[in-house]
Every structure is written in structure tokens, then in C-alpha cells.
Amino acid sequence: MGLPALERIISMQRERRRRQTRARGKLPPPPPPLSQLPRPPQRIFCGSIASAPKRKSSALHLQQDGNSQGAKRMKYLPILPEDIWWHIHSLMPMLDAARAACVSRTFMHSWRRHTSLTFSEKTLGMDESVCEKDGKARDLTYKVANISIEHPGIGVKRVRIEFDDYKTRAYYLDRWLQIAITTGIEELSVSSSMCQKRFKFPWSLLSEGSGNSIRYLDLSWCAFRPTVRLGLRSLTQLTLFDVHISETELACLLDNSFSLQQLTLMWCSKIVRLKIPPLVQQLITLEVLGCKRLQAIEIDAQTLSKFFFCGKQLVQLSFGEALHLKTVDMHSRGAVCDARANLPSSLPNLETLSVYSYCEAVSTPMVGSKFPFLKHLTVKLAAAAAAAAAPDYDYCSLISFFDASPSLETFFLNAFLGSMHHPSILGDPSGRRQMPEHRYDKLKNVTIVGFSSAKTLVELTCHILDSSKSLEFLTLDATQGYDYLRCSVNRSGKCFPVSRDVILEGRRGLLAIKKYIKGNVPPKVKFTIVEPCSQCHVVEL
Template structure:
């Protein structure tokens, strides 16, 4: 019996062995790809995924030491605020960034982005981190760091800054000195809340021959901004709320787009200016429309698009002789405290149409809560006309925040009667910053509801609709498409 049972056991084991060998499958070891392709795949992973992959693969571990783009923020490092103290987050942030950079080989690093909150207290570490990260070959450097930090220009020396193409600095002092020649490949420079004087910025710009885009925001040490002629590739310039700025002088021959939101400044673009796109907002200057129409035609004669944002207009737009001979697109945003002054004459904006003989698109936006006007229902007996003022190229007109002001109705009627090429007229009785297209009011917001309107604004919109019915509908030619946009029936309904 024992022999028989043993034989049975041996036979059973033999059969199981044969069965296991027959059913055995080769173990999956991943795709058989060349190492350089795997490293490229690894470089495309987000930072946290790339770090995790390095924990389970020797190839990815070697690749991690050459990971090309390092973005350090609470989000990318997985440091969430919920149920955690700031001190713990600050400690983990500093230790993690320090560990990653000290173990990075520096080889292949193309980009560094550091987003640190004030409570992270990283100022004592940043210089050493930059010494590690800014090596020959790096192309993008973005520092969003706590205030009162002095950027060490020395980290850009010895050729280490010559490969940088995009430099983004915030809340720091940046002091380039005479003779600095370390950003030869720089194409984009963005300074936000940066302490830098006009002379220091001039030292930097004088050797940045490849610069294409320059953005300056809240750089409050700037008094005079001079753009040298050597910046032949510069095409875009933005200057925003540099409160001490008094003069902007540009000799860049190919500057085509200029956006600025500043106080009253002296502008100079040279006789050969090729500026084509201008977005202007004088943040502390009254009567921006009047300034633009009287001063800019001779300063920037080649403009093709012009956007004006005005906070206070106390005088009507004057009639002038100079013209914008190339202007095709004009947008005027009236968004200030008009209610404190006498009614603004919207009909005076015909002056802009007169000085723009090739204008094709005209957009007027008016915030309703700041309007003060003479109602068309009270002064309908006399409607002004200018039949001799023709606008032959005008095709598309939008009036956003249309109201029952007599002067606005006169402006609209004038356009209908004196723009023979007009194709589309849109009058929107509601001003909504987020609804900049015909997409429907509710659908443009995440919460599925329109922007709030006061009772007075809704009542004024109803008056505007009545003004359109009485004074405008009958003057619309059959060749013109009229779009009248009313308040949302769901979000802007009130019981009278």
C-alpha cells in the first residue's frame, strides 16, 4: 500500500509538473524599446509621475537624474493645505526641492520653475538652487518667489545664461550692471513686481539682441524706459502699472504690438515706427479718448488695430484733422465713473470713424452701472445727423451695454445711415465682461448663471429695448443683419 501510494504521489507530481510546464507563460518585462526612447517618454511625464517611475526602474532612475524640466510648486510636489500646518508644508517643500536639485546631474536640464509662497522661507536656499540648476543649456527660468529677494546676476556669468530663452522673474530685485553680456539667446523677458531702474534695464536690453517679447508689470523704479535700436527682433511690448514711469521711448524698428496701462506718459516711437497694434489704458488720466485721437495719429501712423479703455471721460471726443490711414479695427471700452459728471456724448465718437477711412470693425462697450445720460424718450424731438460723414469700409459694429441715451441712439442711427458697406450690427443691452461672443449668457460661466445685474440695470435694459424698437428697427437696411441681445429671461427676471 505504501509503495502504491508513493507511486501515485510520484505520478501525481509528475503530471502536475508536466501540466505546469505546458501552461507556463513567459514573464512580461515591458516593451522592448531602446533606452533613449524610454528616456524621452520619461521626460514627457509630469514631475510626480516621473519621480515615481524612477523608484521602480533603473533606466528611469538614470533618466531622473537628467530630467529636463523641473517645476516646483505645492501642487506638483503634492503638498496640499488640507489638515496640514504651514510650517509642515514649508519644511517638506524646502527639503524636497533641495534633495531633488542636489541629486540632479545638471545634464539635460532645460527648464526650472520655482513657485514658493512667503511662508516657505526659501530665500536662504534659492541662490544655491540656482547655482545647481542654471547650467549651460538651460532655456527657461521662472522664479515666483517671496518678496525682497535679490536675484544673483552672477549665476548668469561664465556663459551659463547664454542659452536662456525665457526669463520670468517676480517679487525680487534684479540689478544688471554695465558690461553684462550673458543673455544672448533671450527671446522673452517678463518682470513682475521687480525692482529695476531704467539704466539697469538698459544694460540688459543692450546685449539681448534676440529679444522678441518684453513684459513689465509693477516695476515701480522705472522712470524712463528706452528700447534701443539694436532690438531688431522685438515685436511685442507690454507695460502695466509702472507707477513712476514718465517716458517710453522705443527705437526698435520692428515693434508691432504695444499694450500699456499706465499713468500719463510721454510716448516716442521714432519716425520709422511700424507699430500696428495698440492697446492703451491711461490708468490715472482723464479723457483718454481725446488724448488718443489728438496725439496718436502722428506718433503711430501705421496702426491697424486700436483698443482704448477709459476710466473717466469728462469731455466729448473732439474733431481733428490727422487720420489713422491704416486703422481697420477700433474698440473703445468706457468703464469708469461717468455718473459723477455730466452726460457723455456718445455721438461725438463719430470723430473716430471720420479719422479712420478704412475702418472695418467698430466695437463700443459701456458699463451700465456708471452711465449717466439724457434719455431719448425725453429728447426725441431733435435727433442730430451728419449726412456728409460717410464710412465706406465699415462692415461690423457692436455696441455692448446699449442704453436709452439719446446720444447713443443718434450714434447707432448715424452708422446705419452712413455706412453703405455695413453687414452686421449687434446691440447688446447688457454689459458682461465674460460674454464676449454670441454663445449665450449662461453658458459662458462655470456656475451656469449670468453675471448679476441690479434692478436699475435690468430696467434700463428694458428701456434700451424700447428705444431700439422706436428709433432703430425702421432704419436697418435689408442688407444688414441686426442682432439684438436682451437680458437673460432666467437670470435677469424681476417682478415689476
Template sequence: MEQDTPRRQIKGRNASIGSLAKGKGSPCHQDDASQTGKRKRYSGRHLPEDIWHHICSFLPLKDAARAARASHVFRDSWRCHPNLNFTKETMGFNQNARIRNKMTTKYNSRVGHILKNHSGMGVKTLHLQFYGPYNASTSYCLDSWLQIAVKPGIEELTLVLNSESEQSLNKENYNFQCSFLSNGSGNSIRALDFIGCAFRPTKGFGCMRSLTSLSLGSVHITGDELGFLLSNSLALERLEVSCCNDIIFIQIPCLLQRLSSLRVSQCDMLQVVESKAPNISSFDIHFHGKNVEMLLGKSLRAKEIKISHPCVLQDARTTLPSSMPNLETLTIYSYGENFSTPMLPSKFLHLKYLVITVVEWAFPDTDDIFSLISFLDASPCLETFDLDIRMRRQGHGWILEDASQLERIPGHRYGNLRCVRIARFCSRKMLVKLTCHILENAPSLECLTLDVAPDRVKHTRSADDPIKFIREAPKALEAIRTCIEGKVPSTAKLIVLEPALSC
């Protein structure tokens, strides 16, 4: 019977709104139709308003806007939609370069129309990407939009100013007004993500008591201004600062007891990073071609660090064992380092995963590569070793020797080492000797991977000449067959990755 027709169920974000907007199959609709003989529009007013707001909150922004056209109920709910995500993709614009300017104008107009019709109440998430041009008019436009959406109760705020070039991002295209985070609006924010704008907190900046994640990319902010912000964000757990070229000194106060993750990269004017936060467990610090002084104190809880700067191999070997004694994962990216890593008695007592990438290393001496053995000898618990060496020049040339000519290198036993991978493996004597040394001192080795194919990493920055590497591949394969295969224990698996046939 018609009365037994089931209502459609709402299933999260994929809910069908057609039946709800029109009320097909609902008993109320059928009763009205039987009395008048005509099909009536279902208003849904018998449900409380907050229920309709909750239903609307499950819909993506574009679907919620469409539903608002179909029903007065959804139109009212749309005015309180909690998740506002404005990008050209979510707003239905494709990336056609020929009509980019016209598309940008339409995009900005559509975002403005939606926000002006929004009540500003109940917004939990605002993700706003803005596409220039940047001038006084667009600043006024952005201010008006943010005034609507940034209200007490907002939890996530992302502002991305897109630009055709990085040079434009280096200009102060838009100055985010700190007053937007006053009057209680800043108290509820858990995540703040700014890209390409200026942000100038002052000494009297308000409390950000709920802020747990802060990400600043290409943002105009000084070290002092960042300090004012951090000192008022005591719940902070994650901090990321990248390409903020006004910062000279970053100081992480000891008040940030909950801070567990710190990432700093490519701030051109930065000279010092000092952290007094006691509970950071993950560091990610990258500076290519620039030496930044790092004062990380006794980071006893640190278990992971990714680090890159001109003297990184030497600094990592000399300072990290004592400053981060509980380190478990160490990722090093060295660029243009031309000196040996010292052999020291200090140990990485808990290190399990070691990844070393060396770019444009000249290797002035034939045995320089064996300074890397210092890291292996210092890591008694090491389980995985991943090495990628990208040489600026081949120095002493490509050579191939019989295994009997490779003298044995004294070293420690690597009793826990199970997995070793060497990328860009070649027949150069030092790489062959290093591989043999590992095989002779790693009784628990389960897998050795030697990758002689540069095409697997062609999308990364590399100093290698791919043609030279492909021509060298047969020599590398012969070196593996002659010098290495016979040393691989029966309990271990040797994997050789050769160049693709298309090469």
C-alpha cells in the same frame, strides 16, 4: 504564440511606464523566465542610456518620479529629467486653506529633495513656484536649488514667489543672483519670467544672446538695471513689464531690431516710456489714473496697439495717425476722461478694428459722445467697431424720442464697416443718435449688436449700477424698436441682447 506578443508602444506624454519598468511581454524577459522558471525584473540595460533619458523626458514630472521608484533605469534617467515644473498642482497638493502652512512646508521639502537628487545636467526648462515665508533661510534654500538646475543648456527659466498679499510682493523677498546667469548659463536661455523677486543686473552683466522673451512682474529692478539687461539681449522679441514700481524711465534701445511686442502696465513710479526699437508691431500700454509720457517715435511697423491712460482718447486721436501710420487694430481703454476728442484731418489709413471702452465718463455736455465720430471719420478702411461706455452718472436723464426728432449728423461714409457692437446700450439720446448715424453712413453693414444687459460684463470693473441698468432695459428696448429698427437696412442683421430672465 508567446513570442509574437507585441511590445507596448510609447505614445508621447501619455506613455504607460508599467510595461517598460517591469518588461512584461518582452522576448528578453520570456527567455530569462524559460531558463530559470522564475519571473525576473527587466533591467532594460540593452538600450543606450541616452534612449532611456529621451523616453523619460516625455513623462510629466510626477510620473517620471514614480517611474524612478519602479526601475533603476528610470531612476538614472530621472536624475537627468529636462523639464522641471514645480507648482503645488504638479506636486500633488490641493489648495486647502486650513492646512496651507503645513502643506507649504511639505511642498518645499519635496521640491528640495527632488532637486538634491537631480544631477543638474540636461535641464531645459525650470518652472519654480516658491511659497514663503521669506527670510534668510529661504533665500539660502532658493540659491541652492537654482545652483543645481540653472546650468549651461537651460532654455526657459520661470521663478514665481507667491504671497498672501500684494504688499508682501512689494518687499524684496528674494534677490535673484545675476551670477546664476554667468559661466555660459545665460547664453542658452530663450525665455526669462520673474514674479515677486528682486533682479539687479549691473553694467557688466553678461550676454543673453538667445533671450527672445522677457517678462517681469512685481520685480524690484530700476530703469538703469533694465537697460543693462536689454542692451545685452539683442535677440529679444517680446518684452513685458508690469507692476515694477522701482522704474521711473523705460528706454528701449534701437539695438533691439527683433523686438516685435512691448507690454508695459501699472508701474506706479513710471514717468516716461521711450522706444527706439524700429520693428515693434504690437504695443500694449495700460496705466489707470496715471499719465505716462510715451515717446514711441516713428513706429512704422506697428499694426496693433492697446493703450490706456487718463488722456488716452485725445492722445490717440492726435498722435497715433502720424506715429503709427500702418495701424490695423486699435484698442482704447479710457478712465475718467472728461473732455472732447478733437476733430482732425489726420487719418488712420489702414485701421480695420477699433475697440473703445470708456469707464466713468461724466459727459458734461450732451454731444460729447459724438467726439467719438472723429475716430470713425478718420478710419476709411474700418471693418469692426466695438464700443462700451460705462457712465459715472446719467447726466441729462433717460429719454426716449421718436426717430423723426433725431436730427441728422453730417459725417463721412463708412464704406467698409461691417460689424458694430455697442455694450450697455441705453435710451439716452446721444447713444441713440450715434447708432442712427452709423446706420445712415455704413452701406456695407452686416451686423449691429446692441447689448442692454450689464450681467454679461459683471466681472469687469464698472461704474454702472446694475439695478438702474436693469430698470432702464425696457426703455432701451423701446428706443431700439422706435428709433433704430426702421433704419436697419435689409442686408444687415440686428441683434439685441436682453437681460437674462433671472434679473
């Protein structure tokens, strides 16, 4: 609910009182609309309204719920219980809520109890030059000072601070955080600009019990350097995005976070060795992305259920007694080889495994250890892998995963552009290899995206058909999997453009399917072939 809705309420109330007055034969001149009323003096935080000059006006008193006899005769706001007005006010965006407080004593009372605050250039009515001109800088300083007067922070639950201008950060972020971080706050999000000189978050505001009520903490592009343990006992979700914090300083933040359930670290370049302390016994999800100096991760949380890692290089992983870890998603160089060689012995209860490799070895190792409960396997081989070693990579080495996973139900393979560089089975006089006989009794659904005429890829598909009597669905996608960008669903009415080589290899993949695969598909299997668009991707072989 914003100012337009407030004006409608005032207009309806005004019309009702006008009819009552007309019935008595006395019709005073109509008051001006809300948009034409003079602005209040510099007293209340209300965006650009706070900078208006001081002036006296009876019309101003008419909108302040009983400040004069005239206002008593013509109240603009309907008479409603105070808790209803508080609820209406809480639904407004912050800027509208503050402006409404400027024109109504009722809304002023509820503004002081507003539970959600957002400090940004938009909500403060600032433009790009606000800190470059002395007059506007003084005006901004006055606004910030009045926030603590008109809204002391009591009852605030959610605070979000977003600023891109470094000068604004340097002068005002500390003050806003002092206003925002009060007893009872539950959600705090601070995002400043990307600069070499980072804003130093005043971590002491979270000590001595001030942060005990915080459940959600999200910090971006700042430095967080605590020297003592913090008491974030209620913290359930922590996100650090490009924050300068070392592993020792992170330990000060985590040691007393007994309720932490989700931890996300993105591009935190100061962390070398990440250790999740054993006291964090409610952690369910751990996400680590782009921490370029990270070398090792040690996890002692027995309740951990989901782990996501993305980085250029593999790191040393130690899962301790992570008995409940069921989902692992790894994106890095050599992820397929590493997952097969090192994960089975440390994660016996793993059910879902996704590996995305940027550069894979010639083949996946054949290891004796097993994934006894693995049900869902996803393997993605990126184009970078194709450029490095894809012509030598043997897709049939993925059979090692099948042999190690007696409970496997679904298998998804995305070959991307890699399979294009493999020797084609078409025209190969030796035909396809015959693989040792195996049985995959629970495998039901297989999807291969980026299917081509690559010999080892065709051989892998044929092996799955020969060994999986329980198979119910088989999908071979001879495109690059851009279903959401096809002409049938794209607003432009055209498919996502792809290179001529990709289209040609897709056509060769279709020929390989017809020659080597289609005849081996059992009738009970629902067989789906996704072909390149015949309208948008037309080329001659």
C-alpha cells in the same frame, strides 16, 4: 506616465515570467507589489522617499535591474532600448520621475538626463511646517544637496522654481539656481512669495556666457539688480512680474538681448522712464501694466508690431521710428481723448486700436490728423467714467474717429454703465440732432454693447446708419454684454444677476431702438438686437 503605469508594466512582466516558471514546474513565491517594497536609503532625491531609514532587503535588489542573482532571474522591467526608456521617463511628472529613479537603475540613468526640473513644495514633498521643525529642515537640506549629485544639471532645458515660504527662499533658492542655470538651459521661471524682504536674484549666474542659451525668462516677486551688461543673446521672451528693477538695471539686461521678441513688465514700481534700446531690433510685442511710477516710454524698435499699456495715468509716449506698429491697446484715464489727439501723427501704419477709458473728458477732440490705415476700432468707457463725467460726455464726438479713418471696417463700442446716466431721448420733445453728412465707404460691422436710451448714443447710431452705405452687420446689445453668463449657457441655469436699474435702462433702450433706429436700418443689413433675459430679468417699467 506615473507610478500606476510603471506598476502595470512590472505586473505584466511578472506574470509572464510566472507562466514560464510554472511550465517548468517551479513556482517561487510571488514578490510583494511595488507599493509594499521597502523604501531605498537616503541617497536619491525623490520627494518624501529620501527620508526613509536605511535597511537591507533582497526585495529591494530585485527591483534594481541586475544587482543580484535573484534580480537576474526576475527582472521587473521589460527589455527595451535605452532611448525608449529615456522618452518614457521624460513624460513623467518630475516627482514621479525622481521616485522611479529610486527603484530602477535604468530610470536612474535617464533621470540624470531629465530635461525639465520643477522645484516647489509639492515636488519636494514638503508641508507648511517643513522649515519650522529642525528634523524636516535637515531632511530638506539633504534632499537639496543630493539633487546636484543625482542630477548634475547636464542637459536641463526647462527649470521652474515656485515657493511661497520666505525661509525656504532665503536658504535654498540660490542653491537651486546654481544647479539649474547651466550651459544649454533654455527656459527659466522663478516665482517666490510676496514679502517686503525680496529674494535677490543672483544675476551673476547669467553673466560670462552662462545665460547665452536662455530663450525664455520669467521672474516674479524678486529683486533683479545687475551692474554689468548680461549676455542673454538668445533671449526671445522676457516677463518681469512685480520685480524690483530700475531702468538702468533693465538696460543691463536688454542691451545684449538682440533676439528679444516679447517684453512684458507688470507692476515693476521702480521703473520711471522705460527706454527700449535701438539694439533690440527684433522686438514684436511690448506690454506694460501697472508700473505706477512710470512717466515715459521711449521705443526705438522699428520691428514693434503690438503695444499694450495699462495704468491709472497716461504716460508720455515716444514711438520713434516704430514703422511696423499695427496694434495698440491702451487702458488708462482719458485714453480716448489722448489716442485721438496724439497717436495719428506718430503711428501712420496703425491698423487696430483699442482704448479703455476709466475717466473721459466731456468729448473727444476733433483733430485734423488721420489714421489712414486704421481698420478696427474698439472704445470702452468704464463705469468709473460714468460717475465722473458721463452725464456730459457726448458719444457723437466719437465721429471724429470715423472722419479720421477712411479705411475703418469694424467699430465696437462698450458703454458699460455710463450711458445709464445720460439724458434719455424718450420723452425729449426736441428729438434727435441732425448731423453733417459724411460717407464711410468701408465700414461693414458695428456693435454697441450697453445700449440705452441715452440721447447722444441714439444719435451716434443713427448717424452711422445714414453715413455707412457699405454696412453689413449692426448689433445693439441692451444688456451689459454678459453673453457667457446668460441662462442658456450658464451651468446654474440662471443669468448673471444685474441691478434693477440696469434692467430698466435696457428696456428703455429697446423702446428707443424701435422708435428711432429700427425703421432706418436698410434691408441688406443684418440687424441683431440683444435683449435682457425675459425669464431671469423681469421687471416692470
